[in-house]
Amino acid sequence: MSYVKPAELATRIIDAGESKVFMSTRDTLIRAFMAGAILALAAAFAVTISVKTGEPLVGALLFPVGFCMLHLLGFDLLTAVFTLVPLAWLDKRPGVTLRPMLRNWGLVFLGNLAGALTVAVFMAIYFTYGFSVEPDAVGQAIGQIGEGRTVGYADHGAAGMLTLFIRGVMCNWMVSTGVVGAMMSDSLPGKVIAMWMPITVFFYLGFEHSIVNMFLFPSGLMLGGDFTIVDYLLWNEIPTVIGNLVGGLAFVGLVIYATHGKTGPTRKRPGDLVSVDQTPVPTTA
Secondary structure, three states: OOOOOHHHHHHHHHHHHHHHHOOOHHHHHHHHHHHHHHHHHHHHHHHHHHHHHOOHHHHHHHOHHHHHHHHHOOOOOHHHHHHHHHHHHHOOOOOOOHHHHHHHHHHHHHHHHHHHHHHHHHHHHHHHOOOOOOOOHHHHHHHHHHHHOOHHHHOOHHHHHHHHHHHHHHHHHHHHHHHHHHHHOOOHHHHHHHHHHHHHHHHHOOOOOHHHHHHHHHHHHHOOOOOOHHHHHHHHHHHHHHHHHHHHHHHHHHHHHHHHHOOOOOOOOOOOEEOOOOOEEOOOO
């Protein structure tokens, strides 16, 4: 399988961020909608597997199928553009300024939200036969997830908010590693393997992903979860979005940019001679 070296990887990441900024509004919204919808279906799939098998690890191992599909189809998640687009801005690519970057983030957010909400409604209908019966075991589990990861955090006050934020940071550390990992290979198997590993880690450890939560929590409300929209926004979605931004940018994007995109000067090797202009001159045998 092909392998892209880190220096070239850094250039690919910056190029990808630049391309997102100049994408049309129509294409940005369509691609974001589909990304949110596919990731929501993957979350429903993983929860269903976890409930029916009684083994969360199996659900986590299979959840990345949705992430891989949406990425290979060229659809966009907010967590990905949080990492990619700022690097094009830092690299001073022509036309990439703060306003277009924020525009891209806003459009992707709206598209992801619309896609995730659409699947949330579809799955709520699916779990309840059109709201004519009580939700099945999977539907009840989704409602409990929403309750535990909103009022559950609120019960711990500031400590709960800190935990929520850190889970958001660690989530996009892993998810963005999957995003850039897909660029490390030009082969389909290589891309899938590079994405699958960190996405499994994020899902099994219960980190907070803003787009997955756009499905889980609205769906949970429709399925009888004992929490409110305000609980969801204040004690999950808003802190999670901020944590995702910090995690993806600080621990993936900026790290790769700093050490592979803008490498520091090479240190002088022992035994090198130095010319008058301080240029190292390699010694010869």
